[in-house]
Amino acid sequence: MARKYYFARIEGKTPKYYWTVGILGALVLGWLVASYIRFVEGMYLTGMSHSVPWAGCKVLFVLFVGLSAGSFILSALAAIFKQKEYKVLSRVGGYVAILFMLGALAILLTDEGRPDRVLLLFVPGNINPRSMLSLNAFIYTSYITCGILYLWAQLREKEKVATALGIVATVLAVGVHSGTGFLFSIANGREAFFTPITPIAFVVAALSSGTGIAMIILYTTFKLTKRTIDMKFFIQLRRILTGLIFFVIYLMTIEHLTHLYVPEHQEAEFYIFGGGFFTWAFWGGLIGIGGLIPIILLLNPATRDKMKWILTASALHVFGVLCERMIIVLPGQFLPQPIMPGYEIGSAFRDGVITNYLPSVAEWTQIVGVIALVALLYILGLRMLPLLPVEGKYIKE
Amino acid sequence: MGMDRRTFLKLGGALALGSLITPGSQLLLASQENKTGNESKTRWAMVVDLDKCSGCNKECEEICRDENNVPHYGNERYDAYWLRVADVKQHLPGVETRERHIPLMCQHCDNPPCVHVCPTKASFVRDDGITLIDEHRCIGCRYCVIACPYRARSLIFRKSDKWTNEEVPKMMIGVVTKCSFCAHRVDKGQDPACVEKCPYNGLIFGNMNDPNSEVAKIIATKNTKILRPEKHLGPKVFYKGL
Amino acid sequence: MKMRAIIAFLAFLIVLTLPFLVSAGSGNILQSVQAPEIELPDPELGECVEDVSYMRANHMVLLKEERERAVRHGERGDYSLSNCFSCHTNITTFCKRCHDYAGVKPGCFEIEEGCHYAPTSND
Numbered sequence: 001m002a003r004k005y006y007f008a009r010i011e012g013k014t015p016k017y018y019w020t021v022g023i024l025g026a027l028v029l030g031w032l033v034a035s036y037i038r039f040v041e042g043m044y045l046t047g048m049s050h051s052v053p054w055a056g057c058k059v060l061f062v063l064f065v066g067l068s069a070g071s072f073i074l075s076a077l078a079a080i081f082k083q084k085e086y087k088v089l090s091r092v093g094g095y096v097a098i099l100f101m102l103g104a105l106a107i108l109l110t111d112e113g114r115p116d117r118v119l120l121l122f123v124p125g126n127i128n129p130r131s132m133l134s135l136n137a138f139i140y141t142s143y144i145t146c147g148i149l150y151l152w153a154q155l156r157e158k159e160k161v162a163t164a165l166g167i168v169a170t171v172l173a174v175g176v177h178s179g180t181g182f183l184f185s186i187a188n189g190r191e192a193f194f195t196p197i198t199p200i201a202f203v204v205a206a207l208s209s210g211t212g213i214a215m216i217i218l219y220t221t222f223k224l225t226k227r228t229i230d231m232k233f234f235i236q237l238r239r240i241l242t243g244l245i246f247f248v249i250y251l252m253t254i255e256h257l258t259h260l261y262v263p264e265h266q267e268a269e270f271y272i273f274g275g276g277f278f279t280w281a282f283w284g285g286l287i288g289i290g291g292l293i294p295i296i297l298l299l300n301p302a303t304r305d306k307m308k309w310i311l312t313a314s315a316l317h318v319f320g321v322l323c324e325r326m327i328i329v330l331p332g333q334f335l336p337q338p339i340m341p342g343y344e345i346g347s348a349f350r351d352g353v354i355t356n357y358l359p360s361v362a363e364w365t366q367i368v369g370v371i372a373l374v375a376l377l378y379i380l381g382l383r384m385l386p387l388l389p390v391e392g393k394y395i396k397e
Numbered sequence: 398m399g400m401d402r403r404t405f406l407k408l409g410g411a412l413a414l415g416s417l418i419t420p421g422s423q424l425l426l427a428s429q430e431n432k433t434g435n436e437s438k439t440r441w442a443m444v445v446d447l448d449k450c451s452g453c454n455k456e457c458e459e460i461c462r463d464e465n466n467v468p469h470y471g472n473e474r475y476d477a478y479w480l481r482v483a484d485v486k487q488h489l490p491g492v493e494t495r496e497r498h499i500p501l502m503c504q505h506c507d508n509p510p511c512v513h514v515c516p517t518k519a520s521f522v523r524d525d526g527i528t529l530i531d532e533h534r535c536i537g538c539r540y541c542v543i544a545c546p547y548r549a550r551s552l553i554f555r556k557s558d559k560w561t562n563e564e565v566p567k568m569m570i571g572v573v574t575k576c577s578f579c580a581h582r583v584d585k586g587q588d589p590a591c592v593e594k595c596p597y598n599g600l601i602f603g604n605m606n607d608p609n610s611e612v613a614k615i616i617a618t619k620n621t622k623i624l625r626p627e628k629h630l631g632p633k634v635f636y637k638g639l
Numbered sequence: 640m641k642m643r644a645i646i647a648f649l650a651f652l653i654v655l656t657l658p659f660l661v662s663a664g665s666g667n668i669l670q671s672v673q674a675p676e677i678e679l680p681d682p683e684l685g686e687c688v689e690d691v692s693y694m695r696a697n698h699m700v701l702l703k704e705e706r707e708r709a710v711r712h713g714e715r716g717d718y719s720l721s722n723c724f725s726c727h728t729n730i731t732t733f734c735k736r737c738h739d740y741a742g743v744k745p746g747c748f749e750i751e752e753g754c755h756y757a758p759t760s761n762d
């Protein structure tokens with residue numbers, strides 16, 4: 001007796017639905033307006049400076065790329081390893097992955113100084129094979145293309161095609177994330193960035209945060225559309241998540257221990273761990289909220305089987321990964337570059353000063369707007385494409 | 398903006414093609430393309446004589462701004478600098494601490510990380526060793542600002558109407574700029590503006606591949622130092638008396 | 640359902656033809672049926688760098704190639720903007736008239752939000 005999931009669109013005719021669409025649409029409009037003003041008026045409207053040229057928007061970009069790669073790999077597990085339980089995720093996961101990637105590209109594009117010229121990236125004579133960003137432009141676009149084809153195959157129930165595309169796109173998803181990690185790890189000019197472990201840590205954190213966000217999205221969608229859920233499935237995901245959280249913490253420990261050992265990098269480490277915002281982000285955000293608390297919640301027999309706690313743990317972990325992204329992107333730029341080691345240096349260009357950065361209104365609007373963009377496309381997609389299973393459990397035919 | 402229909406169509410086609418064929422083949426060509434030839438005849442270099450630099454009123458900063466239309470908004474956060482004079486002090490036991498002044502600009506590296514990371518080849522090295530930015534092509538991604546170990550690059554954060562030298566174009570908004578060794582003057586056979594106008598003649602400019610040039614002679618005495626030698630970038634600005 | 644499809648199709652058509660509609664609305668199409676007259680420089684200054692008909696069709700290509708050579712290789716030759724301006728001393732009566740007619744913006748010049756110096760009638 002064949003058992004399978006049936007997928008369907010949601011109705012989406014309630015006032016609540018329209019209100020959500022309206023509010024999210026307004027936020028997206030805010031993003032467009034802010035980006036336009038920023039482009040025409042110039043980037044002084046952001047909080048960035050010459051020392052901190054990559055800031056808030058890049059943190060969101062990196063986080064989104066991670067979520068995308070993570071949820072895609074989860075979705076493809078069903079197709080590749082023929083895991084029947086994961087079939088629930090196969091469509092939603094793929095769709096969410098595409099959306100997160102689109103969101104990441106949207107924020108990347110509007111964060112550029114000249115978004116009008118972005119097509120120059122693809123002119124054959126301009127491609128710079130030594131530049132990770134240039135290669136990433138191609139990896140990102142091929143990943144999205146592959147993802148869309150994969151989703152199409154899933155929607156049409158073309159199992160073989162979906163499996164093949166799933167494998168290709170999974171490889172690309174790993175590539176996308178290692179590539180994003182490489183952006184930072186090869187930046188030779190900034191001491192705190194320069195570490196070969198970043199790409200790996202990026203992939204692992206992507207998987208863990210992607211699993212987390214997939215659970216949250218799936219559960220909330222099911223709850224709000226009044227569908228039943230199979231707890232067994234979430235318990236499996238919970239096991240994966242626990243392992244991945246351990247792995248993230250392990251990798252971060254290794255990275256910072258290595259850096260602490262070498263005098264060349266010690267200054268950067270002391271800056272991160274010497275008190276202040278990043279110390280809080282690391283110990284409180286990544287290790288505490290994002291690591292230990294979720295692990296306790298996920299391992300403790302009293303809480304680990306309760307949906308509420310699993311979701312809390314996932315949300316906390318996604319927050320922890322956000323902190324990790326911040327620790328990767330920001331402190332490396334705040335620290336002054338040792339142009340003349342051994343000298344005390346100062347100039348009108350702020351040499352030798354620890355810079356500060358606070359996102360400006362324009363940046364907040366962009367960040368919130370892009371998050372809203374992803375959410376908006378998600379709920380519109382639920383109404384237009386049959387993404388959700390009718391029942392969270394197998395249906396006997 | 399600044400893109401007509403034809404370019405747009407061409408770019409669109411390139412985009413469509415490009416996203417299909419991930420340029421693995423390009424990767425193979427990667428190898429040595431950006432290396433500047435030491436064998437080429439000219440390699441422009443600069444020697445900064447720190448004994449002569451008195452840190453006057455930091456006049457070279459102003460000279461550079463006027464020559465190249467570098468905007469100055471009076472806001473420390475986003476003022477652009479092609480050349481800045483830094484005040485440095487070294488605290489050594491038993492030696493009286495003395496404040497010194499050191500002009501810092503793009504070091505025109507032989508192996509420049511900024512060029513390696515640029516996704517559009519907007520940053521490039523000319524055959525004569527000058528690292529330049531093609532402002533028509535820069536997309537303002539600021540990766541090069543991250544990658545440059547000397548903090549030589551600044552972004553044009555704001556529209557600027559400064560146009561003190563009409564021979565040189567005005568600064569374009571949203572792109573990255575940096576010292577060009579006054580390439581427009583060098584091409585005419587002149588020295589860069591700061592070299593010509595430094596009141597103490599503390600800067601010397603010339604072709605370091607020509608053994609008779611003043612620059613080559615000073616470098617040959619081995620009294621000069623480069624900044625951040627541990628990075629192996631081969632900068633072409635040499636500091637004498639550091 | 641059918642009604643909606645028709646409306647959607649009409650909306651799509653309008654968006655598609657928007658550029659034409661806008662320029663028709665602003666009267667550009669009707670006004671300038673005739674090719675514009677441009678003021679040519681003093682013939683005593685000599686010949687242009689290439690022949691007139693060639694320049695008319697291809698000046699942008701020449702300028703762009705020159706830009707590439709000058710910026711990327713430091714070879715500053717005869718096809719530069721500043722060399723053009725040594726004879727064509729007023730862009731409002733020379734470049735602009737044709738460009739307005741063709742609806743193409745010469746993006747290099749300061750008055751068109753570009754960055755390069757260009758002589759105008761005010762000078």
Ligand code: SF4
Binds near residue numbers: 502505511544545549
């Ligand atoms: S000093 Fe910086 S900007 Fe100049 S060539 Fe070297 S890396 Fe590039």
Ligand code: SF4
Binds near residue numbers: 518519540
């Ligand atoms: S900001 Fe411009 S010059 Fe710098 S890496 Fe990006 S495209 Fe190249």
